[in-house]
Amino acid sequence: MKPELIHQLQAIVGSKHCTTRPEDLHCYSYDGRSTGPLPEVVVFPDSTEQVSRIMQLASAHRFPVVPRGAGTGMTGGSLPVKGGAVMVLTRMNRILEIDRQNQIAIAEPGVITADLQKEARKHGLFYPPDPASVKFCTLGGNAGECAGGLSAVKYGVTKDFIIGLEVVLPSGEIITTGTRTEKGVTGYDLTRLFVGCEGTLGIITRLTCRLLPLPEARETFLVSSESLAATTTLVATILNNDVLPCTLEYMDRTAIGIVTGFMAEPPPENTEALLLLELDGTRQSVAEESERLQQLLASHPEFTVHKAATRDEAATLWQARRSISPATFNLKPNKISEDVAVPRSRIPELVAFCEKMAAELNLIVLTFGHAGDGNIHVNIMLDKSDPEQERAGEEAKKRLFEFTISIGGTLSGEHGIGTAKSKFLPLELNPATIRAMKGIKQLFDPLNILNPGKIFPAE
Structure with a gap:
């Protein structure tokens, strides 16, 4: 980027809020999953007016601008794949x-x-x-x-x-x-x-x-079983019996193993999978739902049920759930983190497929996530320094997406497409649909300067 453009950006946001130092540029070349090329400049606007002026400058000189928050995305959405400026919006925090x-x-x-x-x-x-x-x-x-x-x-x-x-x-x-x-x-x-x-x-x-x-009451339950299939099937059973948890999370045995240390009372030995669920609402509605849930589970002796006795214990359980993703790196140094979603009734098939695929490709594949809405996180663990593992990881990703689409699912439940899944977009969307989406992009961004290179397959 020409020095005069850098000076104009500095004039808009202030010199200390515009940087081209290599150590700063590196900090904005990756997100929660991917690493990309360095931006040419990083700017930190503090107002709508500053954002507007930056975009006017970018339009006039046709340089790319990539908006960014905290960089926690998982699909490369905030990476400057075409260079230009990364616009970090964390100063606008009021x-x-x-x-x-x-x-x-x-x-x-x-x-x-x-x-x-x-x-x-x-x-x-x-x-x-x-x-x-x-x-x-x-x-x-x-x-x-x-x-x-x-x-x-x-x-x-x-x-x-x-x-x-x-x-x-x-x-x-x-x-x-x-x-x-x-x-x-x-x-x-x-x-x-x-x-x-x-x-x-x-x-x-x-x-x-x-x-x-704000709900006035909450109750948290940990439901474990020695059967992976029974646990994943239980999700639809709960929701079809007049129980609507505010959270209904699933973990397989590998996910459980890496966060057991967070739990005050670890699940029973030989646990293959567990559900962590919470009810919320008025005291009366939570009490009624809790009674229905416990009656339902009492008719399924294959499950062990533990109710959190205190809010502190419940908080510990939820901390364990939130810690799964970072704790996966205790298994392997690298991972491919996917967030496919399927109809709830097809969760058992998806989980079984992942188990079979892991064995076939000699990989660690763990599944966990938002079972209540069918959004399962599939983490493919590998060491990218081993070319064979890296090849197997990419094959696993391809097989996962193809199977997910085949059972009526979607490539992403919440992470988005970014760059990580863009080449797989035609698995889910037909050419006419992709053309319509590209037409919307062209209408709003005819110069293709705003976060270019994302979502759509490279042509």
Whole structure:
């Protein structure tokens, strides 16, 4: 990038908020999974106006801009694969309003998701989306990827709680979408278009978030079994018997083994799989659901049921669940982390397929995740210094995607496509659908300067 453009960027955000130092550029060349080329410059705007001016400059000189939050994404969505500028939005981290009467929050994209949850609780409200990285991921990043999380089975994902946006287009124009009202059907639903677009259509600079009343009661259960098939089949049984947990998580034996140390009371020996579930709501509704759940499980003696006695014990169990992903590196130095989703009734088939595939390819493959909504995380563990393991890992990824699509599933439940899955997009979407999506990209970003090289297969 020409020095004069760097100087103009520095004039917009301030010299200390614009860097070309190699050690800084390296910090913004990777995300939670992938490593890519270095950006040419990293900028840290502090306002919508600064974002707009940066995009006006980028449009005039046709250099790429890649929006970025905390960099916790898992598909390479924030990597500068075409060079240019990485725009880090973490300085825009203000919660602008909590409207208790109307149960909404207005916040900037750099707000940490857990910080919004904490602030909402002060007003007797809560923001349900809770990705595993909730303590450090940002609202803007969550919106860009349409992040899910542990509570999606009952409450839905990020798109269900974003009702309005302020967005800077690639041209630098500023638009608003949605409303702060419960209903609103004026024009096209652009809010849903931008949520999940992976930063390819516009840069979100303000979010209007729907909040809910804080549940007054919670109960947490750990259900374990010596049968993987029985455990995964139990998911649909629970949901079809008038029990709707706010979280319903699954772990296979490998996932259990790497986080057992977090549990105050480890599951019984020979446990092949477990479900971790939580009920929430009013005290009466939780008590009634708890009774139905325990009666249901009593009719299945193959399961061992443990109810957390205290909130501290429950917190320890959930910490164990959130620790699975980082703990996998105790198994192998590298992993391919996928987040396929299938109809809940097909979870047993997916898990069985992964077990068989691991044996055939001589790999460690563990499965865990959001069983309540069919979003299973498949972690393929390997050592990339071994060419044979790396080849086997790529083969496993291909087989996983093909099988997932064959049983009515999708390539991604919450991580997005980015660069990691782009070549597999035609497995799920036909050419006409991909052309329609590319047409939307062309409409909003005719110069292809905003997060180029993402989602669509290289041509």
